Amino acid sequence: EEPSRFFYRFTDSLGNSIQLIEKPQRVVSLVGSYAETWLLAGGTLSGVTSDVISERNLDLPKETKIIGTVKEPNLEEIINLSADFVLLSPDIESHVRISQTLENANIPFAFFKVEHFDDYLEMLKICTDITEKKEMYEKYGLKVKDQIEGITDRVAGKKNPTILLIRAFSSGAKAKDDENMACKILNDLGTVNIASKHRSLLEDLSIEEIIREDPDFIFVVTMGNAEEALKALKDGIEKNPVWSRLSAVKNNRYIVLPKELFHYKPNARWGESYEYMSKILYPEEFE
Known part of the structure; x- marks a missing residue:
């Protein structure tokens, strides 16, 4: 199998092998914090859930659509947006359900489980690999890691x-x-x-x-x-x-x-x- 057939491959947090044929252009995030991570990675978003406003107060361009809530995302809207990559959480029942429909519709998706800083760092790495903006991984990932290590070293x-x-x-x-x-x-x-x-x-x-x-x-x-x-x-x-x-x-x-x-x-x-x-x-x- 030629690696060049894929734009990017990785394993998501449920162990699924994710194969992106080409660079995603119409990304939808069904979790507010993942929407923010995608933006930090230098990406743009076609669709997000309402918690990006209620919890994060993210400043989004007006063409970004709100497609329901984190627990009840609107599947029809996701499909209408011609999404070509969807970010999901394995901890939310509706996301697991939706993934089956996305699979049937050939819409690429990935599950991310972010509880601690290392999980965020790993997700940011994947997202910056996809957006091809390594400098964002340095700025919003590795720099933060250095800051945390500096603090834990001080109090050791x-x-x-x-x-x-x-x-x-x-x-x-x-x-x-x-x-x-x-x-x-x-x-x-x-x-x-x-x-x-x-x-x-x-x-x-x-x-x-x-x-x-x-x-x-x-x-x-x-x-x-x-x-x-x-x-x-x-x-x-x-x-x-x-x-x-x-x-x-x-x-x-x-x-x-x-x-x-x-x-x-x-x-x-x-x-x-x-x-x-x-x-x-x-x-x-x-x-």
């Missing part, structure tokens, strides 16, 4: 603060562990997550477990409406009289983190996420 060997990371939403709250993006950043910065020791916290925020461990820092990331999520915490676990006795609460180390750095994938701002967190954990290092 420091004391290991204990932390709890809470994901709060309007109907409740759960602790998160190291699979979570923000927890991975915390882990890379030398913290010890009490939820990794007490797995029950992942299902139910037990005040008894939290009191017993008394973490140095408690961080909150909100999902959905931030005000409603924080109100649910106030009306829930914070109502407990022992809550105010926690060291983190007494020492102003009960901190709500900005969504754009710790909930949505920060992409080219991933280094900022590391820096933001390291200044909270090790202020003496960053004065």
Whole structure:
């Protein structure tokens, strides 16, 4: 098989072998953060989902069409746009469903799973290979990698603060562990997550477990409406009289983190996420 028959070949995150016959010209992204990654790679977009506006506030040319939401993209619109490459997430059921129709229609697509910085870096590499703009990989990928390594090197060997990371939403709250993006950043910065020791916290925020461990820092990331999520915490676990006795609460180390750095994938701002967190954990290092 002659490699020259293909413009580009790679393996996506589901292990599919993706073969692009020619350079894509009409790209559609069904995830806002992937749309941003494609733009960072120097590409243009024919279609995107509404979260590019609601979550990312991306400045898009008026010819770029909004084709539904991330969970309910409009398949008909994708086909009407004559898409020749579609970016999908394996974590979203409708994307997996849509991929079968795309395959039947001979529309190339690829699944990307981006949870941590290395995943983003790998996706950016593939995207810049396709756009043939290596300099974008340097600028928005390798430079950010250097920034992150500079920060983790600075805090290596420091004391290991204990932390709890809470994901709060309007109907409740759960602790998160190291699979979570923000927890991975915390882990890379030398913290010890009490939820990794007490797995029950992942299902139910037990005040008894939290009191017993008394973490140095408690961080909150909100999902959905931030005000409603924080109100649910106030009306829930914070109502407990022992809550105010926690060291983190007494020492102003009960901190709500900005969504754009710790909930949505920060992409080219991933280094900022590391820096933001390291200044909270090790202020003496960053004065």
